[in-house]
Amino acid sequence: MSINQKTCLANFERLIDSASKSHVFVWIDMESSEHTDETIELYYALFSRYERLGIAIQANLKRSHEDIQDLVRHGGKIRIVKGAYRENSKIAFKTRKEVDENYLNIMKTLFKDANEFGIATHDSKLINHAVELSKKYPKKFEFQLLKGIRDELKPDLVKQGFIISDYIPYGTNWLPYSIRRLRERKRNILLLGSSFIQSHKV
Ligand SMILES: Cc1cc2nc3c(=O)[nH]c(=O)nc-3n(C[C@H](O)[C@H](O)[C@H](O)COP(=O)(O)OP(=O)(O)OC[C@H]3O[C@@H](n4cnc5c(N)ncnc54)[C@H](O)[C@@H]3O)c2cc1C
Known part of the structure; x- marks a missing residue:
């Protein structure tokens, strides 16, 4: 994407071709805010051709709840994350409390209106909220964590019947x-x- 959108799309098409042959789900990570628009555009362009495709959206960005509502309306599959990049306060929530509140609000929208999504966090408070929401809104979703982090939590969630994905850098x-x-x-x-x-x- 830093080269240009066309090259990115061409490279991604190769990945999608290969994934569709192997019936693999593909997640698109979200980088810093300068790439948000083009990443969402890329997602829409590819999602119309390959449905087993998801996109990460960051709870620290003020625009994200709206982006998620649009994506959900189009049947998009979302991974909600807190956001790993330092962003300007004009466009981003800066305190942990604000980010967590926005994460929770977005999660409520996902449970109510979306059909398939990922809850990517190691935060027990938010994981517990998701567990409660899932009782009220039984939806297809999974918890997604980084390999090696909060490992003690994972078997517990599996025993409760939840799906866990471990994210492995490769x-x-x-x-x-x-x-x-x-x-x-x-x-x-x-x-x-x-x-x-x-x-x-x-
Ligand atoms: C599957 C997955 C995909 C992601 N994809 C993206 C992406 O595409 N774009 C993006 O911007 N960000 C991405 N992230 C990172 C995300 O935005 C957060 O920066 C990161 O997950 C830390 O936030 P948290 O929700 O775990 O909560 P935090 O409040 O940061 O952490 C909650 C608790 O979890 C534990 N913890 C959290 N992080 C760590 C760690 N790194 N090491 C050890 N313990 C930890 C600690 O006990 C901490 O108190 C992804 C994260 C995951 C799990």
């Missing part, structure tokens, strides 16, 4: 991905260190 670009995760939380250096040692034991 491929040659593991370093920038891991640096982003480190920026989020310094304690991840231990996680990164131990997985690095384990990968060199094999």
